[in-house]
Amino acid sequence: xxxFPSVPVFDAVAPLQAQVAAWRAGQERLVLVPTMGAxxxxxxxxxxxxxxxxxxxxxxxxxxxxxxxxNEDFSRYPRNTEADLALLAQAGVDxxxxxxxxxxxxxxxxxRIEVAEVSEGLCGAVRPGHFxxxxxxxxxxxxxxxxxxxxFGEKDxxxxxxxxxxxxxxxxxxxxxxVPTLRExxxxxxxxxxxxxxxxxxxxxxxxxxxxARIAEGLVAGKPADPLVAQGRAAxxxxxxxxxxxxxxxxADSLAPVPDVSGGPVRVLAAAYLGTTRLIDNVxxx
Ligand code: PAF
Numbered sequence: 276x277x278x279f280p281s282v283p284v285f286d287a288v289a290p291l292q293a294q295v296a297a298w299r300a301g302q303e304r305l306v307l308v309p310t311m312g313a314x315x316x317x318x319x320x321x322x323x324x325x326x327x328x329x330x331x332x333x334x335x336x337x338x339x340x341x342x343x344x345x346n347e348d349f350s351r352y353p354r355n356t357e358a359d360l361a362l363l364a365q366a367g368v369d370x371x372x373x374x375x376x377x378x379x380x381x382x383x384x385x386x387r388i389e390v391a392e393v394s395e396g397l398c399g400a401v402r403p404g405h406f407x408x409x410x411x412x413x414x415x416x417x418x419x420x421x422x423x424x425x426x427f428g429e430k431d432x433x434x435x436x437x438x439x440x441x442x443x444x445x446x447x448x449x450x451x452x453x454v455p456t457l458r459e460x461x462x463x464x465x466x467x468x469x470x471x472x473x474x475x476x477x478x479x480x481x482x483x484x485x486x487x488a489r490i491a492e493g494l495v496a497g498k499p500a501d502p503l504v505a506q507g508r509a510a511x512x513x514x515x516x517x518x519x520x521x522x523x524x525x526x527a528d529s530l531a532p533v534p535d536v537s538g539g540p541v542r543v544l545a546a547a548y549l550g551t552t553r554l555i556d557n558v559x560x561x
Contacts, residue, residue, distance in 0.1 A: 396525075504524060
């Protein structure tokens with residue numbers, strides 16, 4: 276038997292908003308951590324951060340169908356609600372919000388949020404409609420929960436910038452905070468999709484971070500991006516990755532392509548397959 280009390284679960288907006296209103300009346304500071312479940316230590320770091328900046332924490336779990344393409348892993352995306360709720364209880368979360376798909380997207384739902392520029396290229400180029408699905412569901416979650424702060428992992432760095440831009444452009448009254456990526460001791464970024472990796476792929480996977488870190492080092496040493504990226508791509512292919520969907524150096528704020536770090540902080544971002552598993556990662560430089 277768990278020694279942790281269970282976390283209150285809300286599956287509809289009205290009771291959740293009644294709870295949020297009660298907290299607000301008590302001057303509580305509310306932090307939302309949106310997730311798709313399959314929680315791991317990376318999510319728990321978000322919950323821990325939430326606890327330090329707010330007095331109440333709501334975690335949402337919703338595997339959002341509109342951000343998956345027709346040939347992507349929506350149907351096999353790992354779902355384990357019982358284990359997730361136990362982890363949220365241990366993490367001291369005050370409420371779990373698990374909306375039904377039919378409540379998020381009722382019949383006749385016809386609105387999409389499109390965020391230009393930061394959605395373009397990188398994952399946006401290879402996952403058409405993905406960021407529109409993310410921006411739409413996150414906008415809904417923010418409107419439903421009305422938190423003071425919402426936390427997102429930096430592992431999905433383009434997603435974080437898309438959400439920041441949507442929140443800014445639509446005047447949504449919330450602070451968006453990115454939380455640094457949690458890594459395995461060998462450098463592999465924690466991800467719900469790591470569980471798809473076979474043992475040999477798991478052994479190869481840390482090369483992705485190693486290559487990104489090597490490019491970041493070169494950039495900080497004043498080298499131009501293009502040759503570093505070409506060497507990095509070759510190193511990934513030699514390590515068994517393929518296809519490498521992208522490996523790029525971008526401005527950390529606008530995500531515009533940049534030739535080096537002379538214009539300010541950059542991110543080195545990559546997406547690459549190992550077998551049938553698609554891994555993404557990024558590191559800061561400059
Ligand atoms: O990063 C995720 O888990 C999802 O994209 C998010 C932000 C919860 C939206 O569905």
